[in-house]
Amino acid sequence: MTHFLTVWTTAANPLENVPTASEFQKWLEKLGEQAFTLLVRLLIALVLLFIGAKLIGFCLKKFKKSKLCQRMDPGLASFTQSASKVVLYILLILILMGVLGLETTSFLALFTSGGVAVALAFQGAVSNLAGGVMILLFHPFRVGDYIETSEIAGTVKEVNVLYTVVITPDNKRVTVPNGSLTNTAITDYSAETRRRVDIVFSAAYASDIDKVKTVILDTANAHEKVLQDPAPEARLKAQSANSLDFQLRAWCAPDDYWDVFFDLNESVKKAFDQNDIEIPFPQVDVHMR
Known part of the structure; x- marks a missing residue:
C-alpha cells in the first residue's frame, strides 16, 4: 500500500523532475565552455595540420x-x-x-x-607494397631502364611504394602496380651495355650472294653508331618462295637501337639501288594450254 502511494504521488507531480532555471543556466554555461574548448582545439588542429x-x-x-x-x-x-x-x-x-x-x-x-580485416580489404595494396620491396631488393630493373612486359613497354621513371611509373615511347605516363611487375616476365633492354639489331633484307634469286652480303656489311660498318666489337655479320637466312633473305646482325648501345635500325633500313635500300640489286616482288607463273 505504501509503495502504491509513493508511485501515485510521483506520477501525480511530474513537474518535480523538470530542471530549475539555475540548473538550466549552469547547463548552458557548461555547454558553452565545452563548445569553446572544442573550437579552440579545432583551431589548434587546423594550425598544426597546416604547419x-x-x-x-x-x-x-x-x-x-x-x-x-x-x-x-x-x-x-x-x-x-x-x-x-x-x-x-x-x-x-x-x-x-x-x-x-x-x-x-x-x-x-x-x-x-581489425588488422586481418584491413589486410583482406587491402590485399592488393599489400601485394603492391611487397612487390615494391622486392623490386628494390633484387633490382629486376632500375629507374631509367627501358623494359617490356606482356602489357606495357617503356622507360622506368619512378618506383614508388605501391606503383611504378613507366613512360612509353609515345610519351604516355603509365602507372603499373608493383605486384603485377613481380609476377610477370620482364625484358630489360637497358641491363646490358650492348644490344643487337637484327634486320632481314630480301634480294632476287638472280642476285650474287657474295655481292649482296658485301653491300649489306659495308653499309653497316659505315654507320657511326654500329659497334665493331662484335663485328656486324650478314648471312643468307632463307630461300623463300620469291626471294633470298639475308639477315644482318649489328651491335650498338641500347640507347642507339632505333637510330641504327631505321638508318640501316634506309641505307641498305639506297645501296641496293646503287649496286643494281633487285628487291623482288611476289610473282605468279601462269601457263596457258
Whole structure:
C-alpha cells in the first residue's frame, strides 16, 4: 500500500523532475565552455595540420636534395620518399587526433584488432607494397631502364611504394602496380651495355650472294653508331618462295637501337639501288594450254 502511494504521488507531480532555471543556466554555461574548448582545439588542429603539411614537404625536399639521396639508387630514393611521406602523415593524423581529444590508444587497439580485416580489404595494396620491396631488393630493373612486359613497354621513371611509373615511347605516363611487375616476365633492354639489331633484307634469286652480303656489311660498318666489337655479320637466312633473305646482325648501345635500325633500313635500300640489286616482288607463273 505504501509503495502504491509513493508511485501515485510521483506520477501525480511530474513537474518535480523538470530542471530549475539555475540548473538550466549552469547547463548552458557548461555547454558553452565545452563548445569553446572544442573550437579552440579545432583551431589548434587546423594550425598544426597546416604547419605539419608544410614541414613534411620541407623535409622531403631537403631529403631529395641531400647528398645521401643523390648517392642512393634512384629507385630506392623514390621508394624511400614515398614511404616516408606515408609514415609522416600517419604520425601527423595521430597527433591531430590527440589534440582533438580523441583516444588514440583506442584507435590503435581497434586498428590492431581489425588488422586481418584491413589486410583482406587491402590485399592488393599489400601485394603492391611487397612487390615494391622486392623490386628494390633484387633490382629486376632500375629507374631509367627501358623494359617490356606482356602489357606495357617503356622507360622506368619512378618506383614508388605501391606503383611504378613507366613512360612509353609515345610519351604516355603509365602507372603499373608493383605486384603485377613481380609476377610477370620482364625484358630489360637497358641491363646490358650492348644490344643487337637484327634486320632481314630480301634480294632476287638472280642476285650474287657474295655481292649482296658485301653491300649489306659495308653499309653497316659505315654507320657511326654500329659497334665493331662484335663485328656486324650478314648471312643468307632463307630461300623463300620469291626471294633470298639475308639477315644482318649489328651491335650498338641500347640507347642507339632505333637510330641504327631505321638508318640501316634506309641505307641498305639506297645501296641496293646503287649496286643494281633487285628487291623482288611476289610473282605468279601462269601457263596457258
